[in-house]
Amino acid sequence: MASYETHEYDVLIIGAGGAGLRAAIEAAVGDLKVGLVCKSLLGKAHTVMAEGGVAAALANVDERDSWRVHFADTMRGGQYLSNARMAELHAQESPDRVRELEAWGALFDRTQEGGILQRNFGGHQYPRLAHVGDRTGLEMIRALQDHGIHQGIEVHMENTVISLLKTGDRVSGAFGYEREKGRFKVFAAKAVVLATGGVGKAYKVTSNSWEYTGDGHSLAYHAGAELIDMEFVQFHPTGMVWPPSVRGILVTEGVRGEGGILTNSEGTRFMFDDIPELYVNQTADNPEEGWQYTQGDREARRPPELLTRDHVARCIVREVQEGRGSPHGGVFLDIAWIKEKIPNAADYIRRKLPSMYHQFKQLANIDITQEPMEVGPTTHYIMGGIRVDADSQMTAVPGLFAAGECAAGLHGANRLGGNSLSDLLVFGKRAGEYAAQFAMENQAVPIDEAEIDTIAAHTLKPFENPPTDGNGNNMGPYDIQAQLQEKMENLVGIARTQESLTQALDEIQNLREKAENVHAIGNREYNAGWHTALDLDCLITVSEAIALAALERRASIGAHSRDDYPEKEEPGAGKYNTIINKSDDGAMTVRRESIDELRANLQEIIDEIG
Amino acid sequence: MAKATFRIWRGNADNAQFVDYETEVSEGMVVLDAVHRIQAEQANDMAVRWNCKAGKCGSCSAEINGQPKLMCMTRLDTVPLDEPVTIEPMRAFPLIKDLVADVSWNFKVKEQMRPFAPRPPDAEDGTWRMEQEDIDHVQEFRKCIECFLCQDVCHVLRDHSLHDEFIGPRYLVYAASLEMHPIDTENRLEELKNSDGIGYCNITKCCTKVCPEHITITDNAIIPLKERVVDEFYDPIKKLFRVFSR
Numbered sequence: 001m002a003s004y005e006t007h008e009y010d011v012l013i014i015g016a017g018g019a020g021l022r023a024a025i026e027a028a029v030g031d032l033k034v035g036l037v038c039k040s041l042l043g044k045a046h047t048v049m050a051e052g053g054v055a056a057a058l059a060n061v062d063e064r065d066s067w068r069v070h071f072a073d074t075m076r077g078g079q080y081l082s083n084a085r086m087a088e089l090h091a092q093e094s095p096d097r098v099r100e101l102e103a104w105g106a107l108f109d110r111t112q113e114g115g116i117l118q119r120n121f122g123g124h125q126y127p128r129l130a131h132v133g134d135r136t137g138l139e140m141i142r143a144l145q146d147h148g149i150h151q152g153i154e155v156h157m158e159n160t161v162i163s164l165l166k167t168g169d170r171v172s173g174a175f176g177y178e179r180e181k182g183r184f185k186v187f188a189a190k191a192v193v194l195a196t197g198g199v200g201k202a203y204k205v206t207s208n209s210w211e212y213t214g215d216g217h218s219l220a221y222h223a224g225a226e227l228i229d230m231e232f233v234q235f236h237p238t239g240m241v242w243p244p245s246v247r248g249i250l251v252t253e254g255v256r257g258e259g260g261i262l263t264n265s266e267g268t269r270f271m272f273d274d275i276p277e278l279y280v281n282q283t284a285d286n287p288e289e290g291w292q293y294t295q296g297d298r299e300a301r302r303p304p305e306l307l308t309r310d311h312v313a314r315c316i317v318r319e320v321q322e323g324r325g326s327p328h329g330g331v332f333l334d335i336a337w338i339k340e341k342i343p344n345a346a347d348y349i350r351r352k353l354p355s356m357y358h359q360f361k362q363l364a365n366i367d368i369t370q371e372p373m374e375v376g377p378t379t380h381y382i383m384g385g386i387r388v389d390a391d392s393q394m395t396a397v398p399g400l401f402a403a404g405e406c407a408a409g410l411h412g413a414n415r416l417g418g419n420s421l422s423d424l425l426v427f428g429k430r431a432g433e434y435a436a437q438f439a440m441e442n443q444a445v446p447i448d449e450a451e452i453d454t455i456a457a458h459t460l461k462p463f464e465n466p467p468t469d470g471n472g473n474n475m476g477p478y479d480i481q482a483q484l485q486e487k488m489e490n491l492v493g494i495a496r497t498q499e500s501l502t503q504a505l506d507e508i509q510n511l512r513e514k515a516e517n518v519h520a521i522g523n524r525e526y527n528a529g530w531h532t533a534l535d536l537d538c539l540i541t542v543s544e545a546i547a548l549a550a551l552e553r554r555a556s557i558g559a560h561s562r563d564d565y566p567e568k569e570e571p572g573a574g575k576y577n578t579i580i581n582k583s584d585d586g587a588m589t590v591r592r593e594s595i596d597e598l599r600a601n602l603q604e605i606i607d608e609i610g
Numbered sequence: 611m612a613k614a615t616f617r618i619w620r621g622n623a624d625n626a627q628f629v630d631y632e633t634e635v636s637e638g639m640v641v642l643d644a645v646h647r648i649q650a651e652q653a654n655d656m657a658v659r660w661n662c663k664a665g666k667c668g669s670c671s672a673e674i675n676g677q678p679k680l681m682c683m684t685r686l687d688t689v690p691l692d693e694p695v696t697i698e699p700m701r702a703f704p705l706i707k708d709l710v711a712d713v714s715w716n717f718k719v720k721e722q723m724r725p726f727a728p729r730p731p732d733a734e735d736g737t738w739r740m741e742q743e744d745i746d747h748v749q750e751f752r753k754c755i756e757c758f759l760c761q762d763v764c765h766v767l768r769d770h771s772l773h774d775e776f777i778g779p780r781y782l783v784y785a786a787s788l789e790m791h792p793i794d795t796e797n798r799l800e801e802l803k804n805s806d807g808i809g810y811c812n813i814t815k816c817c818t819k820v821c822p823e824h825i826t827i828t829d830n831a832i833i834p835l836k837e838r839v840v841d842e843f844y845d846p847i848k849k850l851f852r853v854f855s856r
């Protein structure tokens with residue numbers, strides 16, 4: 001019999017980033033007992049790293065903005081594969097969700113009139129991102145955290161959930177361990193909200209931290225929920241490329257929003273050379289117009305550097321492949337050039353982009369007010385994720401909800417910058433609200449103790465596995481993780497083919513077998529190797545889902561590029577989502593589901609705005 | 611590739627000591643990279659906190675050659691590599707294991723502080739009007755990434771262990787961010803003087819020196835708060851004035 005502590009809640013929230021905190025605050029509005037679990041300390045989740053801003057049609061800077069334009073922008077950015085109901089709710093509700101943060105102490109940068117200032121970002125028609133310099137995520141998570149700690153929520157920091165518990169069809173709780181001593185905990189709950197974030201650690205070059213191992217995706221999948229559009233992984237165009245140890249760290253799109261330009265080794269602004277159909281009318285056709293746009297000229301169109309991320313990333317890869325890259329295999333991102341345009345440019349840059357200034361100065365010895373940065377694509381975000389009901393955020397498993405990056409639907413084939421932070425707030429709140437409602441309407445279900453013993457035994461297995469396999473290969477967790485990252489980077493990265501994906505699926509199978517025999521040294525106390533070993537299962541599950549969905553979509557659309565299928569749509573296939581689930585025999589399967597026509601009033605918006 | 615030796619604190623509260631690890635170092639590496647390399651290659655079970663690797667989350671605080679710093683922002687070319695580089699957990703807090711200290715006290719302190727309470731909204735949509743110049747200084751305080759390095763160096767906590775009587779520089783910055791917030795309505799001066807123990811701070815400025823966010827903790831947060839406390843409790847004329855102006 002495994003020994004463990006039991007905690008009972010009405011609503012259990014797994015994850016304490018923006019989505020989890022917002023959900024917890026909402027669920028705690030009544031007198032329900034709410035528990036919140038997270039892998040790191042409170043306030044350290046990925047949300048803290050977000051830089052550029054949170055998108056909401058407040059129309060503080062340009063009164064032409066409205067939820068309708070935001071809706072249309074989101075749908076266009078997602079190549080019309082988004083769940084339209086989610087895009088609608090998101091556009092309508094994000095302004096209130098942002099304003100509410102001010103009531104909890106957040107201090108966004110201000111307009112001349114004293115309202116919340118908004119900035120330009122890729123794919124957004126008007127200046128729409130509420131921000132605080134380039135540390136918006138910090139402001140957001142701190143406002144939620146500082147408000148949340150007074151709402152009677154019980155927080156379990158540095159605790160990792162490794163399995164959901166089910167009783168019959170319903171979710172009945174979760175099983176996990178605390179890092180400090182490695183002791184097990186059972187969280188019994190009437191409703192569970194997953195808010196675990198993304199999957200970036202499946203790749204070698206990423207802006208994501210160790211936490212992003214796809215846990216929520218994998219927990220939901222194993223519990224019987226569906227995953228949707230997993231092939232859409234966002235490669236952000238501008239990650240640091242040098243020095244090697246910081247490769248992948250994000251350089252905010254805000255740099256381009258403030259006037260930064262991309263050039264190749266020949267000094268050409270190559271983004272002007274390739275402007276996609278869908279965006280020709282909205283994009284500047286000369287540098288001066290682009291500059292004017294970044295300076296708030298309302299008649300000017302946006303510079304091509306602010307096209308959607310998938311497109312910019314592909315253009316950068318093309319420049320590098322064709323031999324016009326920078327010395328360390330990226331391209332140049334130049335904000336220093338604005339000194340030709342404005343007085344005190346260096347001060348301006350330091351004020352608008354303080355953490356970028358700091359980051360380059362300290363990590364790369366580069367003064368961005370004087371010289372260009374070198375940048376290249378980095379794995380950043382996953383549009384795909386747990387399939388949820390648009391209004392309630394409930395998955396196919398009764399009582400199981402999901403919100404934030406681990407849930408899917410809003411972003412379709414490509415996410416616009418700033419639309420994640422707003423996603424967290426809008427759907428975090430909804431998930432909290434509906435999970436609370438579910439908990440009020442349903443009785444607790446008993447937990448199956450035999451199931452817990454099985455999971456507990458599995459959790460301890462890495463300590464019993466031998467350090468090497470029969471052939472003398474190292475079975476340590478870091479080696480296996482590195483092999484997976486290498487394969488995903490090379491075979492399931494920006495450019496994919498039938499061959500690369502089939503090979504990837506084979507490799508993933510091999511690695512799954514290896515992971516079953518992964519070896520951990522030491523004991524259960526705060527043992528990073530053991531934790532990494534336990535994360536492998538999730539990483540491998542999401543890697544398989546990404547590769548399988550990518551194989552299924554025989555087209556190049558949004559963030560998903562197939563060299564063997566360069567067209568946007570497969571002839572005759574129409575618009576569809578890819579759906580992944582676990583079949584009865586335990587194998588992962590993928591199918592397509594065609595996308596319903598839009599509701600008439602939403603279609604009208606698209607017809608009108610484009 | 612060059613090699614360097616890292617002398618890392620290993621063990622738990624019952625038993626811990628320095629252990630030397632030699633590993634390869636290359637251009638541009640930071641201390642956290644070296645720790646990760648050692649963890650992956652030689653000491654899988656080593657405990658270390660980190661998240662962003664870019665100085666944004668405040669997880670990777672440690673004492674490097676005795677200096678409180680973020681490991682992810684300390685480049686190896688800024689420390690001498692011809693002798694072992696010592697890496698220890700923050701010493702003002704109890705040890706959990708290896709480089710991980712028990713910082714839970716900090717979270718409890720914050721919970722006990724009086725939360726933000728705004729005045730009624732200025733506009734019908736539930737928002738407030740604030741000038742940028744009126745929030746500049748509060749935004750400075752809100753840059754805090756809660757790395758707790760300032761708590762680690764403050765002698766009141768580190769040497770005198772007055773954790774029960776003094777909230778430390780981090781939370782004085784937090785108090786300042788609330789007290790100076792243009793729309794907050796609370797008054798926290800009483801507890802600042804009493805339970806928060808602001809009087810223990812003797813303005814050594816050690817906290818300001820280590821803050822990775824370059825927050826001028828002492829000059830901009832602590833001294834103005836001390837002045838307010840003095841005005842409130844020790845200046846009879848101001849106090850009288852306040853009574854009449856209420």
Ligand SMILES: Cc1cc2nc3c(=O)[nH]c(=O)nc-3n(C[C@H](O)[C@H](O)[C@H](O)COP(=O)(O)OP(=O)(O)OC[C@H]3O[C@@H](n4cnc5c(N)ncnc54)[C@H](O)[C@@H]3O)c2cc1C
Binds near residue numbers: 055195198
């Ligand atoms: C560098 C960077 C910059 C970005 N900039 C922007 C931006 O400017 N605008 C924007 O809109 N978006 C931006 N994004 C994207 C956005 O920040 C993320 O998508 C978003 O913060 C995700 O929030 P979340 O609440 O879903 O998850 P997170 O904030 O990542 O939180 C996940 C939580 O789940 C917990 N967790 C995970 N697994 C488990 C488990 N097994 N058990 C227990 N807990 C678990 C984690 O500990 C963590 O608390 C950026 C992302 C990065 C990396």
Ligand code: SF4
Binds near residue numbers: 763765779810814828
């Ligand atoms: S200035 Fe005050 S708070 Fe800061 S280290 Fe010195 S005594 Fe501590």
Ligand code: SF4
Binds near residue numbers: 757758761825
């Ligand atoms: S004030 Fe500075 S040193 Fe102190 S916790 Fe905040 S960021 Fe760290």
Ligand code: FES
Binds near residue numbers: 669681
């Ligand atoms: S890892 Fe985030 S501050 Fe160092």
